[in-house]
Amino acid sequence: MAKMNMLQAINNALDLAMAKDSTVVCFGEDVGHFGGVFRATSKLQEKYGKDRCFNTPLTEQGIAGFANGMASQGMKPVAEIQFADYIFPAFDQIVNETAKFRYRSGNEFNVGGLVFRTPYGGGIAGGHYHSQSPEAYFAHTPGLKIAVPRDPYQAKGLLLASIASEDPVIFFEPKKLYRASTGEVPEEYYEIPLGVAEVMQEGKDVTVLAWGAQIEICQKAIEMAQAQGISCELIDLRSILPWDVETVVKSVTKTGRLVINHEAPLTGGFAGEIAATIQQRCFLHLESPIARVCGLDTPYPLALEREYVADHLKTFEAIVASVKF
């Protein structure tokens, strides 16, 4: 075990994947010698050479298309999109190509092994072009897998599983936690399976569900709730697509209440999908309406960021309201 922050854990995962498998290649804007603007690919070019870790021209659609091409040839590209806010020029390549490669060819071709790594989310005074959480756009696209880690241990295991996956994965990294989140991480290779949620804390009164950087916000809210005698069960969804319906159903069947928190705006956010599925599966067990604590239906603000975000106080209020309903 070694103490790592999230960036170091991601860097360590990439290093291990590249050492283990010569078909793993990392690229993106400023990813080469400089090691990426956040330094997630630091020293990889030095170690594995310019053919396997390199800067690309500044074109997200080019990066995504290039990655599709490499992956269809059988290699494992790990392409970085510098900010998730800048992934949209690549939307066509990802939604129409990456996601449908296997399906449209009748499995003649596929892009398994392709991973798009991209920092997402707010909390860095980035305004609307450096703070977005676009997971729901991609969750609406069959053929993609989506994972979001909450801490360094999760980041390493989920990223290694993504690279090993037979299906293409978008790996959203909570940039707010890049250096802020630290923890013990095994130095050896390990995977955390995609599509499996984790019950982080058991409780009996209400299930609180989140992913990525919102987990620590929920933990704060849960502490406040517990001080009032409310017992919360906390689930980290970890994978948005496919998402672990059974784990959430089991929990809500027990608690009868569900509060979902995400950074992205409320309308069309992934919480809506979860709520629809859970009300169908757990209807007779529900004691209160499923609550969503999310960003407002506006672009991500700058000066009024604190007011906008799905913070611990709003989450705490939703937990209390759910229990008192």
Added chain:
Amino acid sequence: MTNPNNATISTVHTAEFTSGHALQIPTLRILQDDGTIYPGAVAPELDKETALKMYHSMSFIRVLDERMLAAQRQGRISFYMQCLGEEAATVGSAAALDDKDMIMAQYREQGALRYRGFSLEQFMNQLFSNEKDLGKGRQMPVHYGSKDIYYMTISSPLGTQIPQAAGYAYAQKLRGLSNVTICYFGEGAASEGDFHAGLNMAAVHKAPVLFFCRNNGYAISTPANEQFKGDGIACRAVGYGMKAIRVDGADILAVYQATKMAREYALETNEPVLLESIAYRLGAHSSSDDPSGYRSKEEEEQWRKNDPISRFRLWLLAKGWLDDEADKAQIEALRAEILDALKVAEKVAKPGIEHLISDVYAEPIPELERQLAELKAHIRKYPDAYPITSGRMS
């Protein structure tokens, strides 16, 4: 025979490639480092008033950048981007335009903005995201914009303004306006798909746009030789059937001359022109960047000698249009003025909570009104957690 391919067919009978480096575009230089004009060159016609406005715009930006980068380091603003080394490219091009020509910039063109008349207070209000900011405190520092002075609000995603400039200019043409659009972007942004789409659309639809590429050598850490393999950016214009010119971006007379000529041509023919300014991004990409990780001090020093302001200053001094001592005193006074304005702007309140939901649509939709009401109730319950807005809610 008809020509459905719209390509010249001149037949040969031996297979031969056209070289990828067949086209090399020369760089226009007028003003030498010592402030004299190159032999054989002719200085553009410039009256004293315009020349001094150009000079003062450059000096203003130099001092503002220095001061605001320091303010960022002190934690007074969250982020900053300097124009250092590219003052002549941005000011010289803006000076060659009509005041009602549209400017669609990338984010490092504060020189053009200042030349257009953006006030010190307006700069500060944006940088401090306060309630007087024209953009209502919504964007990161340096994302300026002002309808009054025909300067489109900056968007962070790279290159998105390039096809927009084609459309804006096409609209100017359809409305019969005698104005063009200038569109600034870097050599990195020229790799985006929007660059290729925008140039092609402008050429095909005959839009009077001046595409102004600031080739400053770096896209964050990525040097131009890892960005493209052709001869700069200017040669790409030829591929789209438009005129191109390359200028020394540290030579304000060359930039002015080329832009003026391009503007006249675009207005006359409704055809776009691509200008490429060759300069050097002397500062970091932004306050979040540290160039020591990807380029040498020696390289920076070499380019520092190519200072766009000192060259023009020497020219102005030689013409007797500028007084050395008075100018130095004026720059000192400017420093104090900027600091005063900074102190005022940082005390101005942030935008009120109603601006959390305004401008998402022309009128807030009912769901947003509901979300705001819910948020206000929440803030009233926890006023200490939301100090910016809790004390000022109606």
